[in-house]
Amino acid sequence: MLATLHNIFSIAELRRRIFFTLMMLAVYRVGCHVPTPGVNAQVLASFFEGTQGTLLGLVSAFTGGALERMTIFALGIMPYISASIILQLLTVVYEPVARLSKEGAAGRRVITRWTRYGTILLSVVQGAGIAVGLQSMTGPAGDPVVPYPGFGFILLTVITLTAGTAFIMWIGEQVTERGIGNGISLIIFAGIVANIPAALVNSIRLFKTGALPLFTLIVIGLLMVAVIMFIIFMERAQRRVPIHYAKRVVGMRNLGGQSSHLPLKINMSGVIPPIFASSIIMFPATVANFVDVAWVQQAAAMMVPSHWLYNLFFVAFIVFFCYFYTAVTFNPVDVAENVKNQGGYIPGIRPGKPTSEYLDLVLSRLTFAGAIYVSAVCVLPTLLIGQFNLPFYFGGTSLLIVVGVGLDTASQIESHLISRSYEGFMRGATIRGRHG
Template sequence: MLSTVQNILAIPELRRRIAFTLTILAVYRIGCHVPTPGIDGQVLSQFFAGTEGTLLGLVSAFTGGALEMMAVFALGIMPYISASIILQLLTVVYEPLEKLSKEGEQGRKKITEYTRYGTIVLAIIQGAGMAYGLQGMVGPAGEPVVPNPGVGFILMTVITLTAGTAFVMWLGEQITERGIGNGISLIIFAGIVAGMPSAIVNTLRLLETGAMTPTVIIFILALMLATVGAIVFMERAQRRVPIHYAKRVVGMRNMGGQSSHLPMKINMAGVIPPIFASSIMMFPATIASFVDAPWVQQVSAYLSPEHLVYNIFYVAFIVFFCYFYTAITFNPVNVAENIKNQGGFVPGIRPGKETATYLDTVLSRLTFAGAIYVSAVCVLPTILISQLNVPFFFGGTALLIVVAVGMDTSAQIDAHLISRSYEGFMKGVTLKGRHG
């Protein structure tokens, strides 16, 4: 570990990239504490104290508490993620976008531009809905969250939140271009990790008061390490389908005759299924916080995270979205056709349609295993909270994002180190031609 840090510090470019990334993340965290004008912060924090387990609580966790304080970055990067997912889905079903995605770098730039426009549109819609909803919120004592509601407050809130989202999107793109790692993912990572110190403090307080014993804390730490290890193992796990290429004669040379493999990850859908499933399952609790009808409250109680019905539906939605998202991102027919066009084949399988059927069978089995793994990680927090009285949301979507982003950032740092190592080998070496 120490040698790795020394190698990183010894490379000026990598040092600058890491410093730039940390600076941008610090700017983001500062913006999460700048309040939106026209809102009573104390009353709003009292209102959010009862939103745990709702959609508002989930979004607040992803924004690092910015939504709870209604800061200028309250919407965070969620509109950008929603716009990216919508564009990705449209790329599969809308032919002009599908053609655009196959045009190489220029097509990707155009889709990125459309994603930015979609982010602004979604931010305006969400900001308007949030401003309208804030005007109807009251604290426990009946005091309003917005002292002076009206059209002026709505316009100011929409402009502030939309500008904040656009700025966060720009920060993420700057990290990707000039820093280290994926900027959007690192911003979500920073928002989730920001809640860890308070969770640790709450755990220590429970230990001091005797509400939790040292044995339980040791068990939780061991379970955390085991869960992180399992996530790393499953995220790296893949099925390698062997691909052989036939020999071809091109001019006077023999081409091909090589062996390769097609890597297929167990969890191809990533963290998209639990995010979608959490959003759908938390809608009843979110609606119940605004509606006092008895039947709404009863449905909300059945769909609370502590209830068995919630966990059954939650797992079902995760499995569904795992298959759905994998199906639109990996097309076995196109992959089989590309392998055939390159002169490759799977041993024992005919090229073309039979290869596509074989890849689809392998993909279905891998997706089932990945869906079970994601479901187990996401259901774990409910067990910890209900059975062991863990005072923070451990595991689930947040833990998947933290581990995946950490692995991706570490891989990019390693890539920089390896590239620098190759450059070091070439220092002082003069390359000559055949007749030099």
């Protein structure tokens, strides 16, 4: 491990990227403790004490506790994710956006700009809903959360929360461009990981007081270890489709005749489906928690991680986004055409359309298995944790995001190390022609 760390920090560019990423995440964590003006923090904290294990507690966990403290980053990165979902859906159902997605870098810049505008619009709507809801909230003793309500408070809260979300979006884009890993995923990763120390301390305190039995604590620990090992195994699993290349005669040389494979991961969409599914479920449920209407409160009471209706919608959205995101990122027709142009073929399958149909069939089966795996990891541990009544929310969704983002970031670091090794092999070498 020490040798690996030495290799990582001995590369100037990689060291600079890692330090930049850590610095940006530190700025994000500092912002999660800057309060929004006009809110009584003590009364709000007493209100959130009863939300552990509910959907509102999950939202607070994804924002690193920013929503619970009502800081400038209370909305988190979820408006950006919601805007990204809308734009990606439009690439399938709206032809002008679909054409933009195929125009290369220029089209992606336009879609990115539209995503930013959508993020600001959603932040304004959610910020206004939260501000109105805060004015009607009271603590256990009847004290108001907002001592001085009115239009000024609503306007100030909307501006503050929208600016905070825009700043988080900028941090994520900067980390993706100048740091290491995916910036948006790392922000969610940092928000979840930040709650682990306090949750562990609280669990140890309950164990010492006898409120949490030793057997239950051991079972949950073993369950988390087993789920982590299962996630790592499934994230690395892949189906290797064999590809053979025909021999070609170029001048006096025989080229080709080699065998390779096309790796197809079981979970090609990574942690995107549970993040997107959580974002869609969180948006109406979060607003419902701040609206003091009877039927709205009844609907919000059913949308908790331990309720069957919540899990039904959650699994349905996960399956949908597994297929949707895989279809967006992997095009069997283009892959089959590229294999054909390079003189390759799948044994027993004719090049062209039969190859694309075969790849589509294999990918559909793999995606189904991946969707079942992601749904099981996100739902089953949550149900078991709900049965054990643990004092903190760290279910399957959080585990999948933490492990998945960690593996992706480690893969990018490994790619930098490998590219650096190739540069070391080439340094000092002289490339000569046939005649010296």
